[in-house]
Amino acid sequence: MALFNRTAVEGKEEMTFIDHLEELRGHIIRSVIAILVAAxxxxxxxxxxxxxxxxxxxxxxxxxxxxxxxFSHWAHMGEALCMPPVEVTMQSTTFGGQFLSSITMAFVGGIIIAFPFIFWEFWRFVKPALKEKELNNTKFVIFWVSFFFFSGAAFGYFLLGPFTFNFLAGFQLGTENMIVTRPTFADYLDNLTNIILGCGLAFELPVLAYILTKIGLITPKFLRDTRKYAIIIILIVAAFITPSPDWMSQLIVFTPLWILYELSILVSARVAKKNKEQENEEWD
Known part of the structure; x- marks a missing residue:
């Protein structure tokens, strides 16, 4: 495999499996240090x-x-997007709960802040195994991966998070108001982490489409054929998390996710075209 023949690509003596593990360990250690510094x-x-x-x-x-x-007032939508304040009092049920939650908060935040450096270390490990043509097709990869990740994290924090917590805090089971929502801070932090990291990874869909198309697992045709199913799934998610049944509030959540899917189709089509051109050059 090319990944285990890294230095051979550079014209040097081939590294052993142990050498690769040593190399990988160095990248992991530096990534962990970056996370710890940020934490x-x-x-x-x-x-x-x-x-x-x-x-x-x-x-x-x-x-x-x-x-x-x-925006709701400007668009003449009335109070459709005006969410009421989330009235919830968080609690800690153990003596060390707040301390442990602060550790979790620091560690997760460290991962988010250090994400570009972590991916850069991963890229340094993989890069020597790539051919010159492959390297030419992966210019600015660190920028784009980081850009999509932070865009997704921002989407989760500024848009999806408020919608989600507003919906969950206001959801009431039964008609007698016998249940009071009193979440722990750890529960809130877990949900916030899942939203931010989940959206950050979900926004990597164009990057994933690039990789899967490059290795031949998906095609632009497949993404186009499954577009209608993807739209239905996105609409269901948007309808579930928005606090208002108004279509505009659902559209605000739906639009970025739909654009992301369409962008993935464009990326896949471009990669497929380049793959075909390279195949034609090899046959000529």
Whole structure:
């Protein structure tokens, strides 16, 4: 495999399996150090980060609530996008709950902040195994992977998060109001982490489409043929998480996800075209 013949590509003596493990260990150690440095920084300023970032999606003064409400009025939609404040009091059920949650908060934040460096280390490990043509097709890969990840994280934090927490906090089972929602901070942090990291990874769909098309697992035709199913799934997700049955609020959540899928089709088509051109050159 090319991955285990890295230095041979560079005209040097081929590395052994142990050499590859040593090389990989170095990349992993540097990535862990980057995460720890960012995590320590977050832990030191944990109180400010908690007050201004972590609880943002459930804070009545969160910028997303104001922007969405102003947009709703500007678009003559009335109060369709004006979400009521999330009235919930979080709790910690163990003595060490807040401390452990602060550790989790710092570690997850460290991963998010260090993501470009982590991927850069991964890319340094894989890059020597690629051929010159493959390298030419992967220019700015670190930028694009990081761009899509942070775009997805921002989408989850500023848009999907407020919608989700507003819906879940306001959901009531039964008609007698016998159940009061009192989540722990750990539960809130887990949900926020899943939303941010989930959206960050979901926004890597164009990158994934590029890779899968490059190795021949999917084609632009497959993505086009499954478009209608993808749209239905995205619509269901948007309808489920939006607080209002109004179609415009669902459209705001649906649009970025749909654009992402269409972008993946374009990326796949471009890669498929280049693959065909390379095959024709090899046969000539």
């Amino acid at each position: 320590v920084f977050i832990f030191i300023y944990r109180n400010w980060i908690f007050d201004n970032i972590i609880v943002g999606p459930i804070n009545k003064n969160f910028i997303s609530y104001k922007v969405l409400c102003d």
